[in-house]
Structures are given as structure tokens and as C-alpha cells.
Amino acid sequence: MVKALERHRDGREWLASIVVWSAAALVTATFCWLLGDILWHGLSHLSWTFLTAPPRNAGREGGIGPILVSTALILGVCLGVSVPLGVGTAVLLAEFTTDASLFGRLTRRSLDVLSGVPSIVFGLFGNVFFCKTLGLGFSILSGGLTLACMVLPILIRSTEEGFRAVPAGYRLSAAALGLSRTTTLFHLLLPAAVPGLLVGLVLGVGRAMAETAALIFTSGYVDRMPESLLDSGRALSIHIFDLSMNVSGGDANAYASALVLVVLLLAINRTASWLAEHWLHRRIITI
Amino acid sequence: MDKCLALFMLKKYAALVAISMAALMSVPASAGGQATAADQLTGKLVITGASTLAPLIGEIGKRFESLHPNVRIDVQSGGSSRGVADTRQGLADIGMVSRAMKDDERDLSAFPVARDGVCPILHQENPVQALTDEQIVEIYTGKISNWKLVGGKDAPITVVNKADGRSTLEVFLQYFKLKNVEVKAQVVIGDNEQGVKTVAGNRNAIGYVSIGTAEYDAIHGVPIKLLPIGGVAASTENVRTGVFPLSRPLHLVTRITPSGLAKAFIEYAQSKAVHDLISQQYFVPLAH
Amino acid sequence: MTSSASNTLSRWPTDRLLLWLLRGAAAIAGAIVVLIVAFLVLEALPVLRHVGVARFFTDPSWHPAEGFYNLTPMLWGTVFAMVGSVLVATPLGILSAVFCHYYAPPAVARPYRWLIELLAGIPSVVYGFWGLVVLVPLIGAIHPPGPSLLAGIVILTIMILPTIALMADASLAIVPQQYLRGAAALGLPRWATIRGVVFPAAKSGLCTGVILETGRAIGETMAILMVCGNVVQTPHSLFDPIRTLTANIALEMAYALGDHRAALFVSGLVLMGMIAALVAAADWISHGRIYG
Numbered sequence A: 001m002v003k004a005l006e007r008h009r010d011g012r013e014w015l016a017s018i019v020v021w022s023a024a025a026l027v028t029a030t031f032c033w034l035l036g037d038i039l040w041h042g043l044s045h046l047s048w049t050f051l052t053a054p055p056r057n058a059g060r061e062g063g064i065g066p067i068l069v070s071t072a073l074i075l076g077v078c079l080g081v082s083v084p085l086g087v088g089t090a091v092l093l094a095e096f097t098t099d100a101s102l103f104g105r106l107t108r109r110s111l112d113v114l115s116g117v118p119s120i121v122f123g124l125f126g127n128v129f130f131c132k133t134l135g136l137g138f139s140i141l142s143g144g145l146t147l148a149c150m151v152l153p154i155l156i157r158s159t160e161e162g163f164r165a166v167p168a169g170y171r172l173s174a175a176a177l178g179l180s181r182t183t184t185l186f187h188l189l190l191p192a193a194v195p196g197l198l199v200g201l202v203l204g205v206g207r208a209m210a211e212t213a214a215l216i217f218t219s220g221y222v223d224r225m226p227e228s229l230l231d232s233g234r235a236l237s238i239h240i241f242d243l244s245m246n247v248s249g250g251d252a253n254a255y256a257s258a259l260v261l262v263v264l265l266l267a268i269n270r271t272a273s274w275l276a277e278h279w280l281h282r283r284i285i286t287i
Numbered sequence B: 001m002d003k004c005l006a007l008f009m010l011k012k013y014a015a016l017v018a019i020s021m022a023a024l025m026s027v028p029a030s031a032g033g034q035a036t037a038a039d040q041l042t043g044k045l046v047i048t049g050a051s052t053l054a055p056l057i058g059e060i061g062k063r064f065e066s067l068h069p070n071v072r073i074d075v076q077s078g079g080s081s082r083g084v085a086d087t088r089q090g091l092a093d094i095g096m097v098s099r100a101m102k103d104d105e106r107d108l109s110a111f112p113v114a115r116d117g118v119c120p121i122l123h124q125e126n127p128v129q130a131l132t133d134e135q136i137v138e139i140y141t142g143k144i145s146n147w148k149l150v151g152g153k154d155a156p157i158t159v160v161n162k163a164d165g166r167s168t169l170e171v172f173l174q175y176f177k178l179k180n181v182e183v184k185a186q187v188v189i190g191d192n193e194q195g196v197k198t199v200a201g202n203r204n205a206i207g208y209v210s211i212g213t214a215e216y217d218a219i220h221g222v223p224i225k226l227l228p229i230g231g232v233a234a235s236t237e238n239v240r241t242g243v244f245p246l247s248r249p250l251h252l253v254t255r256i257t258p259s260g261l262a263k264a265f266i267e268y269a270q271s272k273a274v275h276d277l278i279s280q281q282y283f284v285p286l287a288h
Numbered sequence C: 001m002t003s004s005a006s007n008t009l010s011r012w013p014t015d016r017l018l019l020w021l022l023r024g025a026a027a028i029a030g031a032i033v034v035l036i037v038a039f040l041v042l043e044a045l046p047v048l049r050h051v052g053v054a055r056f057f058t059d060p061s062w063h064p065a066e067g068f069y070n071l072t073p074m075l076w077g078t079v080f081a082m083v084g085s086v087l088v089a090t091p092l093g094i095l096s097a098v099f100c101h102y103y104a105p106p107a108v109a110r111p112y113r114w115l116i117e118l119l120a121g122i123p124s125v126v127y128g129f130w131g132l133v134v135l136v137p138l139i140g141a142i143h144p145p146g147p148s149l150l151a152g153i154v155i156l157t158i159m160i161l162p163t164i165a166l167m168a169d170a171s172l173a174i175v176p177q178q179y180l181r182g183a184a185a186l187g188l189p190r191w192a193t194i195r196g197v198v199f200p201a202a203k204s205g206l207c208t209g210v211i212l213e214t215g216r217a218i219g220e221t222m223a224i225l226m227v228c229g230n231v232v233q234t235p236h237s238l239f240d241p242i243r244t245l246t247a248n249i250a251l252e253m254a255y256a257l258g259d260h261r262a263a264l265f266v267s268g269l270v271l272m273g274m275i276a277a278l279v280a281a282a283d284w285i286s287h288g289r290i291y292g
Helices: A002-045 A048-052 A065-096 A102-115 A119-133 A140-165 A168-176 A181-192 A194-210 A236-245 A251-283 B002-025 B035-039 B054-067 B080-089 B133-140 B167-175 B192-200 B211-219 B236-241 B260-270 B272-280 C013-051 C072-103 C106-119 C124-142 C149-173 C177-185 C190-201 C203-219 C222-227 C245-253 C258-285
Strands: B043-049 B071-076 B094-097 B109-123 B158-162 B187-189 B205-210 B224-226 B247-254
Touching: A002 A251, A002 C072, A002 C106, A002 C124, A002 C149, A002 C190, A048 A065, A048 A251, A065 A102, A065 A140, A065 A181, A065 A194, A065 A236, A065 A251, A065 C013, A102 A140, A102 C013, A102 C203, A102 C258, A119 A140, A119 C013, A119 C245, A119 C258, A140 A194, A140 C013, A140 C149, A140 C203, A168 A181, A181 A194, A181 C013, A194 A236, A194 A251, A194 C149, A236 A251, A236 B192, A236 C124, A251 C106, A251 C124, B043 B054, B043 B080, B043 B260, B054 B071, B054 B260, B054 B272, B080 B094, B080 B247, B094 B260, B109 B167, B109 B192, B109 B211, B109 B236, B109 B260, B133 B158, B158 B167, B158 B192, B167 B205, B167 B247, B187 B192, B187 B205, B192 B205, B192 B211, B192 B224, B192 C124, B205 B211, B211 B224, B211 B236, B247 B260, B260 B272, C013 C258, C072 C106, C072 C149, C072 C190, C072 C203, C072 C245, C072 C258, C106 C149, C124 C149, C124 C222, C149 C203, C149 C222, C177 C190, C190 C203, C203 C258, C222 C245, C245 C258
Parallel strands: B043 B071, B043 B094, B158 B187, B158 B205
Antiparallel strands: B094 B247, B109 B205, B109 B224, B109 B247
């Protein structure tokens, strides 16, 4: 009887193994198909001139230099606004509000609703609020601020999860030692919560770079090198959209731009990961 | 944040001052009789509207900027209606509209800059070579639903229509005297390239797109073919000579009679100097 | 949970400053949704006033040019696409995370994680383009026309998978080591540990991941526009083309004026209502436990 139970359990384990490996294989295969497609079509058009020259002939020729600069600026504005706001809110929700507090509940619910707002609605909202009401016009600043709104819920929710994961022991020990809440936060809790923050950052940067509909109405379509944050600048995702859907014969450069975007993302993710590991997390020595 | 903004603004003004100084010191060489006026053109034009026109006006804008270094032409996308609305509200200096002007848009001044034809497209491997107007109407209203009824293979027809409000749709419906409620489509698309890719990926599809887009793609190896209408082959050449029946004008619009920079730009866009740019984007320059 | 959360009194002045700064940040974050809803309501008011809410669900069809504003087929399209993609992506994503932590050798787990992180950032345009050029003809070969609910579900699944996979990955990482050691000490085999010990411990993170991915699925615009066919009809099979509310806004906003434009904002409000309902349902089902 025991042997039969053991066999049943082993069978289940074996089945679980198969299912998990197949799931991973399926996911890997699909993504490799997609990435392979981009690589195959885009690699031949990549060159140093492509990365630095301005676009010509509606983007069919030339490169994406000014567009990379605009994208970097938009991302910079987005992260510069959303990271402090996001981490601050997450800290408040995780550390300074009880689970029963109305403020905490309302904020979390509204953030969840915010995470589901369609990108086009953000674009329209950004256009009316940032471009018209605040008078920023079509600009990198408007685009970055709109993206910050989109990225906030993801950042906040994952950072909050990161904070919840920190063992209560840390806080209790800090209180026992007489440390102020601020010191506990900056020296103990933030470094310990870094994995959650990192996931939020990676997902947020991903979402920001991937956005098209929100940026068309806010940071605009101009593919000139931007001279200030108030200039309109075309983001890489919009350039890819224009080349593949609006300009005939733009496919080749669309693929090359997509490849550049993928490589850029890889670089950003790896850098963020490395920074988080070596700079913040290492402060904590876990037993 | 504020400090960074201030620094950026400073850089921008410094750059503009430097450029103006350089421009003032160099001898401008401009075409036409605008030699003295060219140096003094400064400012920024914001142009919004149809995404079909945006690449073309962007290119014209770049050439205009190279002739007048103090000028900035910012072209934004967003659709013909946005072009009209923004121009009316003063949020844009010039609007781009990719269709004939409607009756309720008489308050705007419209300046045609090019023409574009619209033609049906099929997959290259579809044996059907031509369709009569009645056949196209019946296919689009769902009365004919299999290619064998018009001389093709025995396969169901996938009808590709454009989304409501698009100018290509309106031109198409107007010519074939249809209303959008009567059209029974299996796929609805937004931009021209989406239409081309949909038809290229489906051997039994029929759609209609701008001739410029279709011609460019067909020449560059995309597996589509353009159908003639009323016996006239679909080509930008035929649209230019006026023989091809289905075409739409592309306009720049302003709220009041344009003056200064806007006037100079519109005149430039309508001049012979940009005919090569218009042909490069596969539109048809207007004869003067 | 955090024992200090209820103690907001503190001797240190920096703590009070910090608290007010944090409250300010949270207020801004919370206010954004309110602003967006206010914006949508303002823009939608004109049509709500002359046409009334009921007609948005009872008109014969969606043809704004003729004055018909029925949103129901598109609502079904959104719901089916979302449900389908979440049902497929959630197990795949969670199993991916399980794979990374418990089944894969470290040399495989790291590149796998990098792959998923990369995929979180690929623009929807690229997914849509790939879908249009590769997936749609494939589906069309099986059953015309090709652009369909199925294509939408597949593309959406691929797009939301990284969200759930990464969140699940992070939540599995924070399961305390003692739990796993305890399970090993009891002699539990791998899958039993995962199912019985790890999942309940990681529950809150997993649920957050599901909510975030559902939000993404509802809100996706560009890719759906390119692969779903955009025909306004209630789908009766996986191969029917559909139009979602988001694709509708994207397609028609560029060319809509007056009542038509306001009607598009009404569909935006309907979407927000749907999300709010889902969040409320999730909250009620878990009796607030997912937030604790």
C-alpha cells in the first residue's frame, strides 16, 4: 500500500516535471522565434552610421541618432519622476499604513485601476493635461510625465511587495536599537527590499520603452535632434510604428530599430540588476 | 528638476543665438524671388493632421529648414480631424488633411499640395486580373462571397475594409456609391501599410489602399497586385494625367489667410521645388 | 506583518518630515486616477447628455455616422480576449517562475530570466507587426480570414507573460528558506513542496502579478489593432475577427468629431468601469487577504 502511494507520488512528481519543462520550452521557443525574426531581418541594416545619423527620406534611409537621444531623454524624465514618487508611495503603503487604513486601501485600489487604463487613454489624457492645460505642448517633458503615470502602478505595487518581504525581525531589531524610522528605512529596509524594486523598475522601463499610443499625442513625431526638454522628440517605438505601418518600404529600418531597442533594453536591465546587486543589496548580510 | 530645465533652456537659446549669428554672416542662396525675405524668416510652425501626409510634410519641412536656418517646422501626426480641430483652436498653425474639404470646413483656407489615388489590391497569386465596378460592389456588400463567381479559385473572399472616418474609405464609398453600413467586411484596418500586409498574407483577400503605397510595395517585392478600375490601370502616372477615376487631394489648411512664415511655407510646399519630394513619397504633384 | 505600521508617532523630527513627504507622494499617485476619470467624464458628457447611457448597450450596431452607438459587441471582444489571454498566460508565467527557481540548473535559469526581462520591454508595435506578418497568415491557413480572436489571445498572452512571470519570480524568491527546509525535513518531494508550501507563501505577490497582467491585457491597444481584424461583432468562435474597445478608440479617435469623439470617451469610461469591477471582485473574493 505504501509502495503504491509512493509510486503515485513519484508519478505526480514526474508529471509535474514534464509540465514545468514543457512550459519553459514553449515560452523559450515562442520568444526565440520572435527575437530570431527581428535579428534575422534587422542585423543587416545595423551600422554605426545607423545609430548616429539622422533619418532621411521619411526614415527609409539614414539612421536613428536623434531618435535615440529623444528616447533616452523621455526615459530619463519618466524614471526621474516615477522612481521617487513610486518608492515613496510604496514605502508609505508598506511601512506607515495599517492594512485597515482607508487611505491605504483607496490608494492601492486606485493604483490597480490605473494599471489597467489603456495606453491610448493615457495618450489622450496626457495631451489634454500636460500639453494643453499645463502648457507644455508637444514635448519630451509631456511624454516623460505621461509615461511616469503609466509606470507608477507597476513600480509601486512591486516595490510594496519587496517591502512586505523584509522580515519583521529587521524592523524590530532596529527599533530595539533606537534607530529612527528614517534611518531604518534608508539603511536597512531599502537595501533589503531591492529585489522588489528591481522587478518594478525592469517592468516599468519595459513598459515605458514599449509605449507607442501614449507618446504619439504627447512627445510627438518630430525626428529632429531635441535641444531641450520642451522640444518635441520622436521615441524609438513611435519610429518603429511609423516605419512599419505608415511609410511604405520602411520595414527594413523598422526591424533594425527594433533590434536596437532590444539591445538597449538588455543593456538597461543588466545595468539595473548589477547596480542593485552590488551597490544596494550587498549592504545586507543575510544569515 | 527646475535647475536642469533652466540649463536646457539656456542651451537652447544659446544655440539659437549662435545659429542666427552664423546665418546673418553667411550669404543665403535661395531659389525664386525671395532672396531678401529668406534671411528674416524666423520662428516655429506647428503642423498637425493626417498621418498619410506627415512623412511628406516632414520631408518638405526639413528642406525648408535647410533653406531658412532660423526656422523650425514641427510636424505632428494624429489624423485629419485633429488637423482640422487643432487649426481651428489655434493649437496648430497649419493642418494636414488627406481628403477633399467638407462643407462644414468652409471656414478654413485649404491649399492642395498633392494628389493620391486609391485602388483595389489583390494577392499576387490570385488568378483574377480585373474586376468590374459592379463586381467590386457585390463583393464588398457580401453578395459575392467566393472567388469562383468572378473567375478565380474556389475559395471564400476575405474582404478588407478601412476604419470609419478614413479618407481612403470615404473616397472609395463615394465612387462606388456605397454606405459604410452596407459593407460586410471580414477585416477592418487602419493604415495603408496594414492593409498591404493583410492582403499580402492572405491569398484570398481583397482590399483597397493608396496607389502610392501599393505601387512602392509591389515594386519592392511585396506579393500584391493593383487592380485597374473601369479599365484604367492603377498607377501614379495615370493619376497624374487625370485618367484614373479614383483619387483624393491632399491639403494644407489654415484658419485665416496665411501670412509670414506660414505663407512662405505653404507657397514652398506648393512650388515646383518640392515636386521631387512628392514623387519620392509616391504621391502625385499637382500641375501648375 | 509589519508591527511598526500602526506606530506613526516618533520622537525623531526627520521621521515626521519623512512621513509628510511620503504622504504627499502617495496623494499624487492616488490622484492620477481621479484626474483621468474626471478627464474621461468631462469629454464624454456631451454624448451622454443627448444620447443617454442605455443606448450604448441597446442600439442596433456601432455606426456613429448613422447615430448608432452600441458598445456591447466590442465589450464582449475585450472580455474574451482578456479572459483567454489571462487563462493561458497565468499558468505559463507561474510555471516559468517555478522552472527558474526549482527545476532549472543555474546556468539555464539566469539566461531564461534575462530573456523574460527583455520581453517585458518589446514594443506592442513589434508584437503586432510580428503577429500580422507571421501569426495571422498561419491562422488564416487553418481557417480564414486569419485576423481573429485567437490571434489576439496568442499575442496578448505573449505580451502579458513577462509581467506575471517576473512578479511570480520575485515572489518565489522571497519565500523564507525555513519553509523550504522544513518541507524537506518532512520528506516532501519537489512538486508537493511547491504546491503546498511555496504557492500559499507567495500568494500575495502572485495575485498582484495577476492583477497587473489583467490590467495590461485590458489596456493593450496597438498589437490588438493589428491582429484582431477589427470587425464590430460578438465573436461566436475563436476564429472570428473581433474589435476591442481599446482598438476602437485607437482606430477612430484620429478621425472622430463631436458626438462620435465623445462616444469613444464613453467607451474609455466603460473600460475603467470594467477594471474597477475586476479589482473590487478580486478584493471581495480574497476578503482583503491579497492585500495582507
